[in-house]
Amino acid sequence: MTCVICKTGTCKPGKTHFSTFVKDAFVVVKNVDALICDNCGEAYYEGPTTEYIQKQVELAYNNTEEVEVMKV
Numbered sequence: 469m470t471c472v473i474c475k476t477g478t479c480k481p482g483k484t485h486f487s488t489f490v491k492d493a494f495v496v497v498k499n500v501d502a503l504i505c506d507n508c509g510e511a512y513y514e515g516p517t518t519e520y521i522q523k524q525v526e527l528a529y530n531n532t533e534e535v536e537v538m539k540v
């Protein structure tokens with residue numbers, strides 16, 4: 469698929485880190501499957517991956533080994 473951000477890159481399957489702020493914490497979910505633009509690096513997540521990310525973020529406060537929580 470063609471990247472909708474830069475409109476020139478091609479998105480290819482790969483691994484990336486997903487990060488987001490949750491309340492007062494910065495949560496990083498490592499090694500997430502994504503389609504990554506080879507031009508600008510924009511990552512696109514598919515349905516099941518989005519669910520996985522949401523679950524991991526919810527688990528962040530339980531200190532699982534899959535996620536890192538950095539208090540800011």
Ligand SMILES: [Zn+2]
Nearest residue numbers: 471474505508
């Ligand atoms: Zn792009």
